[in-house]
Amino acid sequence: MTALTDPMGFLLFTKGPLFNIAIAIFALGLLARLAEILLLGRRPNFAEPRAGEWLPGLRTVVTRTLPDPGTFKRAPFNVVTGLIWHIGFLVALLLFIPHIELIKGLFGVSWPGLPNPFVDLVTAVTLVALAATLVHRLNHPVKKRLSTVEDYLVWTVTFLVVLTGYLAYNRLINPYPLALGLHILSAELFLIILPFTKLTHIFTAFIARWYNGASFGRRGVQS
């Protein structure tokens, strides 16, 4: 008897057919991007390597992930807020028990989670930090001019995923199937736009960092 318009019908649609569509678009888009990047290759370098590639590459993955003092001095807000919400997002995504169950259901792997109230607190902090990034972007004269529609789209979808998750966990939208359905829907939007926007950095950032370090290492430059 249910239709898309009733809460349970909506939840089952987002958990069923729509999830399949979203994950298929995500897989297609992401593999197309990664395959293109990796298969394109680089011009062969015939010079004799001065040092190894792997270790400097991995070292750079770490050094470029941690904030360096220079960047911190120039843009403390970006470094601090950026780190806070990225870590918060990852904690909520990977260490919240229902998410671990989802990953276990999809890939069969699991790991220990954190207590729900802790994840709840982290999520609240993440929301505040994300809101602060938007305010900063809108008020910073340079960033405001640099920002494109894509930047705002990515911010909105990311914020919606965290916000609906927070609202659903704290049961602030009723009935609950509607709240959970909205959260799953935002996560699906996130998955769908991920391969086609700057959100791809989730997968390419570390490849790029490794590549830079490996290239330095080969030339014997400090990485």
Added chain:
Amino acid sequence: MTAKKHSVGEHLRDQGVSRRAFLKFCTASASLMALPPGLIPAMAAALEQARRPSVIWLSFQECTGCTESLTRSHAPTVEDLILEMISLDYHHTLQAAAGEAAEAAREQAMKDNFGNYLLIVDGSLPGPDANPGYSTIAGVSNYAMLMEAVEGAAAVIAVGTCAAFGGLPEAAPNPTGAVAVMDLIKDKPLVNVSGCPPVPMVISGVLAHYLAFGRLPELDEYHRPLAFFGQSIHDRCYRRPFYDKGLFAETFDDEGARAGWCLYRLGCKGPSTYNACATMRWNAGTSWPIEAGHPCLGCSEPRFWDAGSFYAPLSVPTDLSSTQVLTAGAAGALVGGTVATLARRTVETAAASRQPVTADELEQTL
């Protein structure tokens, strides 16, 4: 038939129900429906005076579990009292009459009480477009019988998830074209008392409310009485503190299960299920599924049979197709590979057809 001419109060006294038991029933019903205590005497007075209504109970595609729920509860209970309050003129399972006599009783009751009787339905029924032969009574299709009975009904109560939402018969692939009562009846007051089966006191509570106040209780968007379906199992669950602390049973016999921790990871649908089990419990308040160590199945919600495995956590997608994901990934890799190959070919073609120019040659062109 003469019994119906009595008021509820007179009938209860005839049956030897004490005034004290009656008032206890009124108090219990009022508190179950979250009515203010001041309304208890009013409810008692109204019930006392109320004429015992004729009730026609139609059983369609059902398993009789709902009737079992109402009648097999530990006696003597409020459910016994409510059966004394109504004049149950037609009910397959409970009536003594059979065959033509039974159908005649139904037709007589409908005629005598036209416009005033309560119609209770349990079970779904093949819809108007489905083959009516999937479920008939005395050669009459469920659809025709419902439509005929609803004509003179004052209100309709759909008892159980099958009647309320279609339930098991309506689950995919729905071979009999089953529909819920509310899919067919739009112009009569209708209450859904969902659950598989519903909590018996919810059925009696709705009847008591109707008798005492002459109208149906306040309903949610699924036409369920808010007093019983207003809060989720999760919000009223005595294991909720374990969810909040992040303490979960991971199997049915691990340390967490023995310590009574939250059953979310074992597939509990409590967070998305609205019902009164957590507060009223079952078998005269003895226990309820979660207390017995089993996750909530979500039986009072629409499409609960099609909402994925009973033992898969609520956050897990219902029908993920790994072939589809792998195919999409492979197609993506193919697209990416093609784009990369084309790009390389462009570079190679450009390199092959390159015409070197020296600085001197360039200067000569100036």
